[in-house]
Amino acid sequence: MHRWFNNPEATRTLMEQRESFSEEEARAWVQRAATTDGEDRKYAIEVEGHEEPVGFTALYGLFCQTAPELGALIGDDVRGKGVGRRAEALTIAKAFDEFGAHRVYGRIPAYNEAAKRVVTSLGWRHEGTMRGHLRRDGGLADCEVWGVLPEEFRSAAADLEL
Numbered sequence: 676m677h678r679w680f681n682n683p684e685a686t687r688t689l690m691e692q693r694e695s696f697s698e699e700e701a702r703a704w705v706q707r708a709a710t711t712d713g714e715d716r717k718y719a720i721e722v723e724g725h726e727e728p729v730g731f732t733a734l735y736g737l738f739c740q741t742a743p744e745l746g747a748l749i750g751d752d753v754r755g756k757g758v759g760r761r762a763e764a765l766t767i768a769k770a771f772d773e774f775g776a777h778r779v780y781g782r783i784p785a786y787n788e789a790a791k792r793v794v795t796s797l798g799w800r801h802e803g804t805m806r807g808h809l810r811r812d813g814g815l816a817d818c819e820v821w822g823v824l825p826e827e828f829r830s831a832a833a834d835l836e837l
């Protein structure tokens with residue numbers, strides 16, 4: 676966790692960026708992530724051949740009247756190899772099958788092409804744009820809202836044999 680949040684290449688495209696992230700903060704983050712009593716669930720991404728997890732996915736705001744939001748961070752150098760697509764698909768499947776979500780959505784910085792490619796391949800649609808929503812690099816960036824319904828996800832992810 677400490678390694679991932681201190682990797683500028685990985686955090687460049689996140690919605691929220693931290694000024695710093697200490698080992699102590701990382702330890703507390705992992706402890707919170709492992710609890711199952713709140714509305715969020717976090718999952719480590721394990722890849723064959725890698726001794727440690729390479730990143731995580733998250734579902735934020737489960738068990739509410741509003742749909743949960745998907746989060747993902749591949750913190751190690753395995754981006755662009757299909758890991759994100761598979762990890763996000765497994766997490767979305769959990770949202771629908773295990774937690775009974777009626778929809779999953781995400782806020783994505785408009786310049787995050789990789790994230791948009793992944794969710795598009797999983798049946799998501801671009802539903803709107805929050806103009807200038809993000810303070811970024813001394814300026815403002817647009818934030819896109821994307822979402823998916825269960826049947827759209829199922830047909831788009833059929834090839835993944837979830």
Ligand SMILES: CC(C)(COP(=O)(O)OP(=O)(O)OC[C@H]1O[C@@H](n2cnc3c(N)ncnc32)[C@H](O)[C@@H]1OP(=O)(O)O)[C@@H](O)C(=O)NCCC(=O)NCCS
Pocket residue numbers: 684685686688689690730746747748749750753754755756757758759760761782783784787788789790792793
């Ligand atoms: C977004 C993220 C989870 C995707 O995971 P990944 O393992 O890199 O994704 P995949 O390899 O499954 O797919 C990436 C897709 O984006 C494309 N891509 C990658 N970088 C790109 C870029 N700079 N511009 C356009 N497309 C890009 C790849 O070609 C691939 O598309 P394809 O399958 O159509 O060829 C990962 O890159 C990541 O963690 N990024 C940093 C954190 C982040 O941005 N999280 C999401 C916040 S909204």
